[in-house]
Amino acid sequence: MLRHKTGSVTEELAVISPSKLLIQNVSKSFRGTAGDVLALDRVSLSVAEGEFVCLVGVSGCGKSTLLNIIAGLEKPDSGTVLADGKPVTGPGRERLVMFQESALFPWLDVLDNVLFGLKLKPNLTRKDRYDVAKYYLELVGLTRFEHANIHELSGGMKQRVALARALAPNPRVLLMDEPFAALDALTREQLYGDLQQIWKARRKTIVFVTHNVREAACLGDRVLLFSPHPGRIQEEFAVDLPRPRDINSVDLAGYASRITRALKNFSGSELAVAE
């Protein structure tokens, strides 16, 4: 994967040990018009180093809230989040988020978007940053578009840039909030393949939020089911299939239908079943 790099670029691109996450008794409520809503009710969960965990549930079950809390963008009312044994008190570049909308900055071109996080990292020379940014653009297959404006990209390309931007500062945890929900099926399938490959090459701990059961079964080592009102983890499935997984495989469909059945049991019929 890594070509011959020297000095701090090698260091920067080195595959670092992924992080272990420990979430203990996290609760969070929001004030709504119809009184307080308990978005998360004493949720506990541990994610192993380098594990790919998918959180699945209907809209509004608190799975995105949990992701934001892990990211440090929101504070829990009670409970703690530990990353490598250290409590999470705010956002930090060792836990980067990829959002549903690409959240790319339209005033920067593709390369400058990927450079944004790198410029905030100390101890990198200008050349280091460029080398690192170009490495990740190559990884997501967008080298040719480094000087393109964001609005010129398709939805799938935008999410690839967002992925490169999130990977560039070499975080140990990647938090993904329905990153592929707005894409067409074909583009999504391609990205499933790419993401699995990148995950394998870069060894990240990934927490992936989705309402698409099949997507979860395709990507996750484990799939956790969330129930809404109050948000709780109801059930968990270990997906024991070889990688890279094909979303259209029969074995995968078996897992997906089992998970879907379990999900229907406690969340009615609002579920958006995977295509």
Place this chain on the structure above:
Amino acid sequence: MKRILFSLVFFSVLIALWEGAFRAKIWSPVLLPAPIQVVQYLENAVTDGTLFHATVITMRRLLVGYFIGILGGLPLGFLTARAKIFHDTIGTLALGLQTLPSVCWVPLALLWFGQSEAAMLFVVVMGTLWSVVIATDTGVRNVPPIYRRAALTMGSKRLHMWFKVILPAALPFIVSGMKQGWAFAWRSLMAAEIFVTILTGFGLGQLLHYGRELSAMDQVIGIMFVIVVIGLLADKIFFSPIERFLHRRWGTSQA
């Protein structure tokens, strides 16, 4: 090429009509001089230096006041967008004063500062400031929260957040506010210069005023022409490139 030709034809016809009206003697030549007389006036004003001198004085007043207005307006707009207390106070004040035609500041400026450069500067600053405050406020409020969140996770905070995320994200709004501020400042400065003789320097407005006093219509029309050209140049040289850049980057429709 075709477009240049069309506008050339259009303006030639306009000047021909003017020349025709002059030759037909519909109005007295005092009221409507020939185009060539206006050109001769401008030629004289250029060679004896009056025009250059007046333009420099006017532009100095305008640019100094304009930049003070922007430098003050940006931070004030940031404040009103970020804190309720500033929004309810300075924000409301800005909204109110922005509706006041900026030429209305001229009488007050004269009483406060006398017939001085300070009065001119004050009028220009008042023309610029409130538009910039309001545009900055709107721009900052319209920055999608997801940009802030994304930047936060990458380690951006405080000043870096303001300069590298909020400011560029709000730029389309801020630029349109700057453009409006420029228009207000330019108009109010002209009004002020026409009203008020300031002994420290004769600007374009004063030349216009003396053209009327002397019934020198060639001077009046000539100076009006110069004022139009300055307005066009400001747009073409300063604002258009910025707007073109914004359209290209953001992918908004090209006007």
